Amino acid sequence: MVAETEQPRSTWHRPTTFYDHRVKWGIYVALAAFLAWSLWGILAGVGLSRFTEGLGYGVTLLQTMYPPRTEAGDLVRLGDRLLESVAMAMVATAIGVTISIPVAFGAAQNLVSRPIYLLSRAIISISRAIDGLIVAIIAVMAFGFGPLAGIIAISFKTVGFFSKLLSEDVEDINMGSIESVESTGASRFQTLVYGVVPQIVPRFVGLTVYRWDINIRASAIIGIVGAGGIGQLLMTAYSRYEFDYVASILLGIILVVLLAEYVSAVVRRRVQ
Amino acid sequence: MSVESVTWERHDRRSRLLRFAFALGGLIVVLASWQYLELDLRDFGGATAAFADLATRMFPPHLEYAPEIVAPLIETIHIAAVGTMAAFALSIPVAYLSAENLTPNRLTYALGKVIVTVSRSVHTIIWALVFVIMFGPGALAGTIAIAVRSVGFLGKLLGEELEEIDAGQQEAISSTGANRFKTLLYGVFPQIKPAVVGLTIYRWDINVRGATILGFVGAGGIGVHLYTAVDSFAWRTVAIIVLAILFVVILSEGVSAYARTKAQ
Known part of the structure; x- marks a missing residue:
């Protein structure tokens, strides 16, 4: 009788350009944190109203630009x-x-x-x-x-x-x-x-x-x-x-x- | 009977004349420009002396001022990062529109090309002038200017990448019954992924450089401080700011070069 040995299941992982998957995730997390920090740095204190008003000013600007002199x-x-x-x-x-x-x-x-x-x-x-x-x-x-x-x-x-x-x-x-x-x-x-x-x-x-x-x-x-x-x-x-x-x-x-x-x-x- | 001796010549008479005319034309245009601008060689002689004078005034750099420029430098880096991020998000649809093989129809192709051309033919600083009017002075206007200028660059180059993809892979995915979006996601995107990463990092590095001057028109970053320092002839402060800019730019260039070799 042949004993059935349970083979450990291994799944294929796509190789990564980074050294291993832990490094990869580390870099991703660091990058995301950096980008979040930057976003916060630029957008903190900027309300949505500033965007909408800005777009309004943009329309006015275009109107004063047209027709060109x-x-x-x-x-x-x-x-x-x-x-x-x-x-x-x-x-x-x-x-x-x-x-x-x-x-x-x-x-x-x-x-x-x-x-x-x-x-x-x-x-x-x-x-x-x-x-x-x-x-x-x-x-x-x-x-x-x-x-x-x-x-x-x-x-x-x-x-x-x-x-x-x-x-x-x-x-x-x-x-x-x-x-x-x-x-x-x-x-x-x-x-x-x-x-x-x-x-x-x-x-x-x-x-x-x-x-x-x-x-x-x-x-x-x-x-x-x-x-x-x-x-x-x-x-x-x-x-x-x-x-x-x-x-x-x-x-x-x-x-x-x-x-x-x-x-x-x-x-x-x-x-x- | 005399033997006619033939000398070998690299160019025939016509191409030699053309080359000569080209060189002469260039020379004339440069000389005419010189005349038009009423330049004088002595001005340039004075330039060396003036630069030497400036260098002595800049030395030693005003080190005590260094802590004051940390915050604006960080703002400069933020502007570049957020601007690149926004440009990246916006450039993917633009690239899709301006790639001849993927764009839905003639009209969308034209639209893509127009967006790319308009964005690219206006310098970041001019975009900044426009957005300062719209959104008020500060880093927000600068970030939007960086983003709008970068969309054309990324859209153009990614569009060119898209035009060179292998159509077979696209077909293989759509033959499994995938819809248009899934075909793009699994059949097209993986083919341009290295280019997407590489180009975005490359543009980020350009944007760090671009963000250092936005302050000249009030759009945030280290440029505001540099402008004030130059305006008040505080040359030692100018020196420390320029050194700081050099440091940040060369550092980001190094990071970008390293990351791009990894991404390829």
């Missing part, structure tokens, strides 16, 4: 300031990209020594961590109101973004072509020009256009803190409660931003 004088001012924003983005892209080139090579692990690498990486993370408006507000206090402060702020932001992405491309280059240029007896500079540069030019152009597109967006709002461009006009109209003019300005900004995005997409498709 279209008087010739106002539109000329609007166009003028939009042009200023676009010009700021152009100059800031040129300056930012120029500064980015040495930083990008410095941040490529395969080409430089350790200290230079760390220094370049530090520049990149600081530039990326601080929002453009924070740089702008400080630049405005240092250089006064106007496009110069805006250009400095946008160039500063460009360096972090551009160097980071370009350095990744520099790190990915084919070392074989560098070696083959070197083996012809080329100097270090010649190796750079004929071995490294041709490999990154297409990406370089694509990234420049991409960043230009982002800079157009940035230059449209940076005037909110007084750093030149259309944002300054927006802030003036806003603080005077001229919401019909605000509407025209916003439409102008959206138009330019969408146009820039389109141009950037077309150029990038052609280059890559």
Whole structure:
């Protein structure tokens, strides 16, 4: 006779990305507690009436915005300031990209020594961590109101973004072509020009256009803190409660931003 | 008879001319912009000196002020968390509408695309200006601004994920007799779950950065203090606030990067 042994029943559990199920639930609970704390922090003391009233004000706001202002004088001012924003983005892209080139090579692990690498990486993370408006507000206090402060702020932001992405491309280059240029007896500079540069030019152009597109967006709002461009006009109209003019300005900004995005997409498709 | 020697060239004449024209055009536009803005190289020379001057004024950072900025920093983190949460909830239907393969009809597809475009083409700070009028100054307006801006981002990217799902799994679930909602829940959602988690965390990290500036227009967070400090030329206070912002942003970036590698 065969004794029937009771097999312990085991059910299949879906494996988890966390170490085990206890860790998983621990993280879920912690996350839920954090979110609840945040919700309480934002919503404590906010009654439902504030929402409903707010929506009411929203309707009133839309009514005062419509129809957008279209008087010739106002539109000329609007166009003028939009042009200023676009010009700021152009100059800031040129300056930012120029500064980015040495930083990008410095941040490529395969080409430089350790200290230079760390220094370049530090520049990149600081530039990326601080929002453009924070740089702008400080630049405005240092250089006064106007496009110069805006250009400095946008160039500063460009360096972090551009160097980071370009350095990744520099790190990915084919070392074989560098070696083959070197083996012809080329100097270090010649190796750079004929071995490294041709490999990154297409990406370089694509990234420049991409960043230009982002800079157009940035230059449209940076005037909110007084750093030149259309944002300054927006802030003036806003603080005077001229919401019909605000509407025209916003439409102008959206138009330019969408146009820039389109141009950037077309150029990038052609280059890559 | 002479042998014609041919030199190898990478580009033919036409593409070389095009490249040259492109570069020249870019250069002209930049120079024209420079002229239009009436810039002077000397201004930039002065910039280095001004920054050096600023740096000496900022040193040493006003450490005694540190306890005062803890509460607004926590508020900044709250704004980012709640804003992301709200955006996450709102973006799922928006993604559904803007995914070509799932959206019920042409009209809903257009609606989804409009929501995504409008949300994305207006900067957070401009949304904040609008919501400050509607809901009054404070963290609530900032949170809503963050949420509204993030809906477009998440809706767009999740919609693109949805367009790339495997239709076979969807079919398999619906062939068991599942209704439309259950098909979405068991046939579609599991396919985009890693993307949902990853993108939400990524957006949260962007939102922490975005929440630091909302205070410039009165929408709560650390930006209010920064604005006041800059406005009164209290540079040592500015230094400690900027350092605190750097700390929080780099920390959240680290958390986000780690969590995203886990989620994939």
